[in-house]
Amino acid sequence: MPAIEVQNLSKSYRxxxxxxxxxxxxxxxxxxLFKRGKNxxxxxxxxxxxLRDVSFEVKQGEAFGIIGxxxxxKSTLLKILSRITEPTSGSARIRGRIxxxxxxxxxxxxxLTGRENVFLNGTILGMKRAEINRHFxxxxxxxxxxxxxxxPVKRYSSGMYMRLAFGVAAHMSPDIMIVDxxxxxxxxxxxxxxxxxxxxVAHNGRTVLFVSHNMTAIEELxxxxxxxxGGKIICAGSTPHVIANYMSAPEGLSAWTxxxxxxxxxxxxxxxxxxxxxxxxxxxxLLGLNFRQSFRVRIHFHAKKRLPxxxxxxxxxxxxxxxxxxxxxxxxxxxxxxxxxxxxxxxxLVTAPNLLxxxxxxxxxxxxxVNVAFADHIFxxxxxxxxVDPAQAEQMTxxxxxxxxxxxxxxxxxxxxxVKGATLAG
Numbered sequence: 001m002p003a004i005e006v007q008n009l010s011k012s013y014r015x016x017x018x019x020x021x022x023x024x025x026x027x028x029x030x031x032x033l034f035k036r037g038k039n040x041x042x043x044x045x046x047x048x049x050x051l052r053d054v055s056f057e058v059k060q061g062e063a064f065g066i067i068g069x070x071x072x073x074k075s076t077l078l079k080i081l082s083r084i085t086e087p088t089s090g091s092a093r094i095r096g097r098i099x100x101x102x103x104x105x106x107x108x109x110x111x112l113t114g115r116e117n118v119f120l121n122g123t124i125l126g127m128k129r130a131e132i133n134r135h136f137x138x139x140x141x142x143x144x145x146x147x148x149x150x151x152p153v154k155r156y157s158s159g160m161y162m163r164l165a166f167g168v169a170a171h172m173s174p175d176i177m178i179v180d181x182x183x184x185x186x187x188x189x190x191x192x193x194x195x196x197x198x199x200x201v202a203h204n205g206r207t208v209l210f211v212s213h214n215m216t217a218i219e220e221l222x223x224x225x226x227x228x229x230g231g232k233i234i235c236a237g238s239t240p241h242v243i244a245n246y247m248s249a250p251e252g253l254s255a256w257t258x259x260x261x262x263x264x265x266x267x268x269x270x271x272x273x274x275x276x277x278x279x280x281x282x283x284x285x286l287l288g289l290n291f292r293q294s295f296r297v298r299i300h301f302h303a304k305k306r307l308p309x310x311x312x313x314x315x316x317x318x319x320x321x322x323x324x325x326x327x328x329x330x331x332x333x334x335x336x337x338x339x340x341x342x343x344x345x346x347x348x349l350v351t352a353p354n355l356l357x358x359x360x361x362x363x364x365x366x367x368x369x370v371n372v373a374f375a376d377h378i379f380x381x382x383x384x385x386x387x388v389d390p391a392q393a394e395q396m397t398x399x400x401x402x403x404x405x406x407x408x409x410x411x412x413x414x415x416x417x418x419v420k421g422a423t424l425a426g
Contacts, residue, residue, distance in 0.1 A: 001095065003176055003207040004058040004081065009090035011051040011076050011231075050076040051231045053090070060095075063198065063208040065218040065225030065239055067246050069263040069379075072228040074211050078180050081209070096175025096207070099125055101166060110154035114145055114164055117153055121168045135171040142167040142193065163190060170197045176207040195221060213379060215243050215321030247319045247361065247380075255285060256362070256382040266374035270307055270339060270366050274300035275314070275381055280349060288385045291408075292352045299364055300345040301376075307339045309369040312346050317361040317380070324406045325355060328367075354408040360384045 051073045058064040068074050079085045081092055082100040108117045118139055122132040140146055143163035145156070153161055170177070179198065195217055202208045202221070212218050218225060218239060225242040227235040235245040255276040258264075264272075277286045280294035289295055297314055313328035327348060329336060336346075362384060365377040 001060070002057040002093075003060040003062070003095050004056075004064075004209065005091075005093040005095075006057070006081075007055050007091050009051055009054040009077070009080065009092055010049065010088050011073075011080060011085070012088045013048045013050060015046045015048055049231050051080075051087070054228075054231070054233055055090075056226055056233065056236060058207055058209065060207055061202065061205040062224065063202040063210060063222045065222035065242070066209065066211045066228065067215075067218060067225055067242055068228035070265075071263075073231040074228055075180060076231075077228070078178055078209070078211065082178055094176065097126060098176045098178060099169045099172050099174035100178045101169040101180065108153055108161070108165060111152055113152055114140075114143075114149040114156070118164070118168055121165065122172060125169060125172050127172045131172070135173075139164070139167040139171050142171070142197070159190060163193075166190075166194055166197075170194075170201065174201075174206060176209065177201050178209045180211045191217070213321070215247070219243060219320065243320055247321065258378060258381065263380060264376060264378045266366070266376040267368065268376070269305050269368060270301050270303040270310070270375040272299060272364055272366060272376050272378055272381075273302050273343070275362065275364055276300075277382075277384060278347075280351070288387060289353075290389045291357055291386060292354070294349070294351045294353075297348045297350070297362075297364075298345055299348075299366075300343070301339075301366060302343050303339045303341050305341055307366075307368055307375065308337070310336055310339050310375065311367040311369060312336070312348075312365075313367070314348070314362060314364040316355060316384070317363055318406055319359045319361070321361075322406075323363075324360070325353070355386055356404060356406055356408050357386050357388050358406070360386065 054073075054077065066074050066077065076085070078100070080087050081094060082098060083094075084100075108121060112120060118136060119129070119132055123129075140149055143160065143166075145160050145164055148156065148160065153164070156164070177198065179194075191214075198208050198210065198221055208221070210218065210222055222239050224237065225239040226233050227242045227246050235242050255274060257274050258272050276296075276298040277289075278284060278296040278298055279286055280296060286295055299312055299314065301312075311328050311330050313326065315323050315326040318324050327350075329346070360383070361380050362382045363377075363379055364381060366375040367373070368375045
């Protein structure tokens with residue numbers, strides 16, 4: 001019998017499109033309440049389907065992945081499964097007790113101590129006091145906050161706060177554990193510990209439903225996954241197959257104009273408007289790259305306000321979403337005193353890169369140094385294919401066999417004592 005059984009699940013929202021004043025007083029609200037008939041301004045409503053006819057099953061004891069871009073319907077689905085919101089139509093049957101970690105720290109009160117919040121949050125999640133007492137030491141040890149357990153959590157670092165919140169949810173011995181993108185906000189050690197705990201939960205015969213943009217984590221934890229797009233399931237099956245579908249993109253382009261629907265995050269104080277892949281010595285567009293070919297990445301942006309001391313950067317991701325290369329302006333001591341309101345661009349020259357032939361994806365961002373936050377962060381803006389120059393293909397077939405890795409390193413082998421007559425080719 002499945003632990004989670006979802007059948008034809010749909011969720012819609014009604015969006016009023018009539019123009020309203022930006023500031024509405026109590027008097028205005030009361031007046032609007034009593035307006036009727038021809039004196040009342042009609043409002044047109046648009047129906048937004050966050051989910052549409054979603055069906056899937058998750059077996060008991062299975063770790064199951066949910067993949068999709070921002071706005072695909074992932075969070076809406078988890079809220080319905082967690083009984084936070086009701087579906088418009090369809091059904092979702094849950095067999096067992098649920099621990100939902102949809103937002104780290106939900107149910108924490110900043111004025112209460114860590115100890116008090118463990119009991120408060122545990123109670124909200126459905127744990128009995130005896131159960132919280134039994135797991136209290138394990139929760140505190142997992143969070144590594146022994147010295148600060150009686151300190152108000154408003155004084156905790158973000159890492160301490162996250163570890164404690166995850167520790168409470170993970171130790172309540174749920175039948176089903178629902179986790180939404182918690183790994184995106186922690187450091188490497190926190191991510192490793194969270195994945196380890198979720199693996200432990202799954203191997204103990206309990207069910208894990210895991211949402212993440214980290215494809216490596218999804219593939220490591222979940223044998224089966226679904227891909228959501230526009231509120232519908234467009235791919236389901238083995239996780240490697242679903243990831244390949246998610247990471248697929250149109251054939252290589254030389255430039256990517258950023259639209260409003262692009263998967264992104266940030267304050268919006270500056271926005272990336274276009275990214276170009278150009279030749280090293282001229283503004284010639286490149287549709288792809290040859291192995292060890294130098295190139296430039298040009299990031300165009302529009303600043304809505306003055307940004308002092310910003311950072312610009314980009315990364316290459318593998319077809320599984322692994323970050324294999326990253327650079328930022330500050331890494332090479334390229335200091336930008338400020339960006340003024342308006343349009344501009346910055347170039348980055350990459351000389352003889354060591355990325356092996358294959359398909360990669362670009363990611364780009366602007367960071368505000370004042371509050372150390374993303375002004376704009378675009379997760380996946382385009383595909384770049386690196387290939388072997390046909391003239392060298394015969395001598396370089398060793399670069400492209402499966403399992404070769406992602407990066408080439410210049411190496412020199414030698415053992416003159418045992419290998420007589422060996423020479424270095426080329």
